[in-house]
Structure formats: C-alpha cells, structure tokens
Amino acid sequence: MRMAYELYYWPTIQGRGEFIRLALEEAGADYRDIARLPERKGQGVPAMLACLDGGATPQAAYAPPVLRDGDMLIGQTTNILLYLGRRLGLAPRAESGRLWLNQLQLTMADWLTEVHDTHHPLSMNQYYEEQKQAAMLRSADFRETRLPKFLDYFTQVLLNNRSRGQYLVGAKLTYGDLSLFQMLAGLRYAFPQAMARLAPEYPFLSELHDMVAARPNIARYLQSKRRIAFNEEGIFRHYPELDG
Amino acid sequence: MRMAYELYYWPTIQGRGEFIRLALEEAGADYRDIARLPERKGQGVPAMLACLDGGATPQAAYAPPVLRDGDMLIGQTTNILLYLGRRLGLAPRAESGRLWLNQLQLTMADWLTEVHDTHHPLSMNQYYEEQKQAAMLRSADFRETRLPKFLDYFTQVLLNNRSRGQYLVGAKLTYGDLSLFQMLAGLRYAFPQAMARLAPEYPFLSELHDMVAARPNIARYLQSKRRIAFNEEGIFRHYPELDG
Numbered sequence: 001m002r003m004a005y006e007l008y009y010w011p012t013i014q015g016r017g018e019f020i021r022l023a024l025e026e027a028g029a030d031y032r033d034i035a036r037l038p039e040r041k042g043q044g045v046p047a048m049l050a051c052l053d054g055g056a057t058p059q060a061a062y063a064p065p066v067l068r069d070g071d072m073l074i075g076q077t078t079n080i081l082l083y084l085g086r087r088l089g090l091a092p093r094a095e096s097g098r099l100w101l102n103q104l105q106l107t108m109a110d111w112l113t114e115v116h117d118t119h120h121p122l123s124m125n126q127y128y129e130e131q132k133q134a135a136m137l138r139s140a141d142f143r144e145t146r147l148p149k150f151l152d153y154f155t156q157v158l159l160n161n162r163s164r165g166q167y168l169v170g171a172k173l174t175y176g177d178l179s180l181f182q183m184l185a186g187l188r189y190a191f192p193q194a195m196a197r198l199a200p201e202y203p204f205l206s207e208l209h210d211m212v213a214a215r216p217n218i219a220r221y222l223q224s225k226r227r228i229a230f231n232e233e234g235i236f237r238h239y240p241e242l243d244g
Numbered sequence: 245m246r247m248a249y250e251l252y253y254w255p256t257i258q259g260r261g262e263f264i265r266l267a268l269e270e271a272g273a274d275y276r277d278i279a280r281l282p283e284r285k286g287q288g289v290p291a292m293l294a295c296l297d298g299g300a301t302p303q304a305a306y307a308p309p310v311l312r313d314g315d316m317l318i319g320q321t322t323n324i325l326l327y328l329g330r331r332l333g334l335a336p337r338a339e340s341g342r343l344w345l346n347q348l349q350l351t352m353a354d355w356l357t358e359v360h361d362t363h364h365p366l367s368m369n370q371y372y373e374e375q376k377q378a379a380m381l382r383s384a385d386f387r388e389t390r391l392p393k394f395l396d397y398f399t400q401v402l403l404n405n406r407s408r409g410q411y412l413v414g415a416k417l418t419y420g421d422l423s424l425f426q427m428l429a430g431l432r433y434a435f436p437q438a439m440a441r442l443a444p445e446y447p448f449l450s451e452l453h454d455m456v457a458a459r460p461n462i463a464r465y466l467q468s469k470r471r472i473a474f475n476e477e478g479i480f481r482h483y484p485e486l487d488g
Contacts, residue, residue: 054397099327106323121361123382124390134366
C-alpha cells in the first residue's frame with residue numbers, strides 16, 4: 001500500500017496550494033493537508049515551516065507549497081504538478097504533450113503572480129492599506145491590458161485544440177484544465193465587475209470553468225469543508241476599489 | 245546530422261533568453277539566435293513574433309523566449325531548460341535530481357521577476373520614468389528584504405550540496421549553476437552598491453560566479469559579440485536611484 005501524499009501549505013488560504021489540492025481531489029488521491037492538522041500531533045504550520053528550513057532539510061524549498069511523497073520532497077507549484085501529472089493520470093504520456101502542458105502551467109503561474117501584485121505592488125512585507133494607491137494603478141493596468149491578454153491567449157489555446165475536445169491539451173482532462181478553472185474562479189472573486197464585463201467575449205473559458213466545476217470529484221470538493229473560501233489573505237482578494 | 249537549435253528572443257537584450265544562451269554556449273551546441281539574424285532572410289524580430297501568433301502557430305507561446313528543435317516548439321525559460329538539460333548534458337539523469345534542479349530554476353525565475361518589478365512595479369506598458377517613485381519604494385524593499393533572502397537561500401543550497409562539490413545540484417555542472425551565475429552578474433550590474441555591501445556575507449556565491457565565468461566555453465562567450473551587454477532595456481537595469 002502506498003503512503004498518502006503530504007501537502008504542506010498555509011492552512012487558511014487557497015493560494016498556490018489550491019492548484020495542487022485540485023489535482024489530488026480530481027484524481028481521488030489519498031493525501032493529507034498537513035498544516036491544517038493538529039500541531040499537538042506534530043503537524044500544523046510548524047511541520048510546514050520545518051520543510052522550509054534548509055538547516056534541517058537538505059532540499060528545503062524557498063516557499064510553500066511543498067509535496068512529500070515517501071522520500072521525495074518537492075517544491076514549486078508547477079514542479080509538483082509536473083511530478084504528479086503522470087502519476088495521477090492528469091498529464092499526457094508523450095514528452096511533447098507534457099512539455100506543452102508545463103508551458104501552459106508556467107504561463108498561469110506568471111498570471112497568478114501578476115494577480116498577487118495587483119494588491120501588493122510595492123512590498124510583500126507591508127499591508128495592502130500601506131500600498132493602496134500604487135495597487136489602484138497596478139490594478140487598472142492589470143484589468144485593462146494584462147487580463148484581456150491572458151484571457152485571449154488561453155482562448156486561442158482552447159480553440160487550437162478544439163478538434164480534440166474541450167480541453168487545453170490533448171483529448172483528456174489535465175491538471176492544466178483544473179488550474180485554468182482556478183484562475184477563472186479566483187478572478188471572478190477578485191474582480192467581479194471586470195470579469196462580468198469581459199465574460200461575453202470569452203464563452204469558451206466560461207465553458208471550461210463550468211465543465212471542471214461539474215466533474216463529480218471537483219463538485220464534491222467545492223461543496224466540502226476542505227475547500228477554503230476565498231478571502232483577503234489569499235492571492236485572489238476582493239477589494240472593490242481595485243475592480244471596476 | 246541534427247539541425248541547429250533555433251532560439252527566438254529579443255535581439256538587443258540579455259533578458260530571459262540569456263539563460264538559454266548560456267546553456268547552449270556551455271554545451272557548445274549548434275544554435276541560431278534567430279531574431280538577431282537578417283529580416284530579409286526571413287529571420288529577425290518578425291520571425292520571433294510569428295512564433296507568438298496563435299492564429300498561425302498551433303502551440304504559440306505567450307511570450308519569448310521560444311526554442312525550436314526540429315518539430316518541437318517550446319516556450320517558457322524553465323521549460324526550455326528542462327527540455328535541453330538532459331540533451332546538453334547539463335542536468336542529472338535521475339528524475340529526483342532533475343525535479344530538484346527544476347525547482348531551483350523556478351525559484352530563480354521568481355527572483356528574476358522580482359528584479360524586473362523593481363523598475364516596473366506598476367505597469368509593463370509605461371516607461372520607468374512614469375513609475376519612478378513607486379520603483380524606489382519597491383527597490384528599497386527588494387534590496388533590504390528580498391535580495392538577502394534569496395542570497396541566503398542559494399548559499400544554503402550550495403552548502404547542503406558541498407560534500408558533492410562546488411555545484412548547486414549533484415557532482416557536476418548543471419544549467420542551474422549557469423543561471424545562478426547570470427543572476428549574480430545581473431544583480432551586480434543593476435545594484436552595484438547593494439551587492440558590494442552584501443558580498444562579504446556570500447563568499448560561496450562569489451566562488452560559484454567565478455567558477456562559471458572561468459569555464460572555457462563561457463569565458464569565450466562572455467568575450468564574444470554574441471554576449472549582449474547589460475543595458476537599460478533589459479531585466480537587470482542600472483538606475484543609481486534604485487541602488488543604495
């Protein structure tokens with residue numbers, strides 16, 4: 001019997017960990033979300049921080065999420081998904097397909113960083129309120145130029161793959177579809193007005209969002225307590241003054 | 245006989261393309277830097293832009309660099325290096341080593357994005373001069389908190405691997421070492437004062453920088469016209485007011 005996967009990520013936000021959670025949930029994999037388990041049993045946030053301590057952990061990651069699979073300890077969201085993809089049946093078999101999927105996942109990671117920087121353009125070490133004026137300028141640029149560019153790009157990827165079905169890559173669901181769902185769900189939460197205005201131009205992305213949300217394992221997960229609600233400590237934050 | 249690799253990247257800056265160039269140069273690979281070749285022969289920037297046109301290119305990248313290897317067209321810097329690593333003898337054979345290397349490369353990519361944002365914290369579509377005040381705030385945060393954190397992290401990685409030699413991963417040079425050299429070279433260019441002040445605390449990183457610079461193929465490359473000089477259109481830019 002294989003040991004359960006162990007995910008180490010902040011316990012109160014979706015954040016980057018959510019891209020891993022969605023893959024594990026879709027696949028029905030056995031996993032433990034360690035930082036959400038009790039400290040008194042050696043779990044919780046201290047167990048997560050231990051994974052990041054290079055003095056104690058030879059291949060410590062720079063930041064969470066981290067995945068443990070037996071002896072393997074893996075950091076960086078896209079790297080974890082690269083590792084899990086084939087094992088969970090959520091990536092193509094051929095190297096060319098896996099590289100293309102990884103490329104799209106990396107593009108979503110860039111997009112996600114830009115979302116983060118809409119509310120923290122000056123410093124990760126200061127509160128939002130201390131950089132609100134800069135955040136309003138950065139958000140306007142994001143909404144007006146960056147957001148449509150990414151939505152256009154992923155629409156084109158879907159259309160170019162359309163002969164093979166409704167997925168980003170190949171003829172089957174991959175972790176890239178799950179991640180694109182998460183990007184769209186998060187953007188709708190953070191920028192409801194901007195996304196509502198743009199929605200009519202991106203019907204294929206809305207279809208993909210709904211297709212993923214309706215998958216039995218994902219639908220069950222989204223209804224469960226395991227799905228942390230979006231909130232203003234995560235990457236996707238709803239500040240009305242940044243939307244519009 | 246194999247066809248030459250084709251690199252598509254902006255012709256006047258080191259930028260993200262430089263991480264690919266260094267790997268190809270170290271390996272002595274046959275490659276063509278397409279956007280630096282004549283437009284009248286179907287090369288130059290138009291050839292690069294064609295790779296990014298999803299209407300014409302089924303697996304178009306979101307942004308350069310892009311590498312063509314025969315039928316394969318690959319985007320995203322870390323993904324290109326993942327592909328090239330084994331082929332150029334610049335990555336470990338075992339999957340665990342390749343994932344660890346990819347993880348470190350992704351961490352450098354995050355670091356590079358933070359460097360970019362020191363001079364463009366508000367918008368990629370505006371000039372530096374239009375966001376100079378915000379850039380000064382972001383740069384102070386970068387110099388004081390982010391830069392030491394990344395330097396500490398990569399020092400720890402080197403120390404944890406020290407029993408196996410002077411490299412980041414395993415007992416041989418990998419593309420990760422080349423990329424760390426590039427990060428350090430770029431940071432010294434962009435933030436000479438901050439880096440000079442920090443240098444005594446990071447002797448192992450200075451050693452790695454010098455070791456890479458002294459490799460015969462790299463030393464020859466750095467002296468050649470193929471190495472574009474750092475400049476204020478690239479990612480590493482020297483603006484004295486952002487240093488200190």
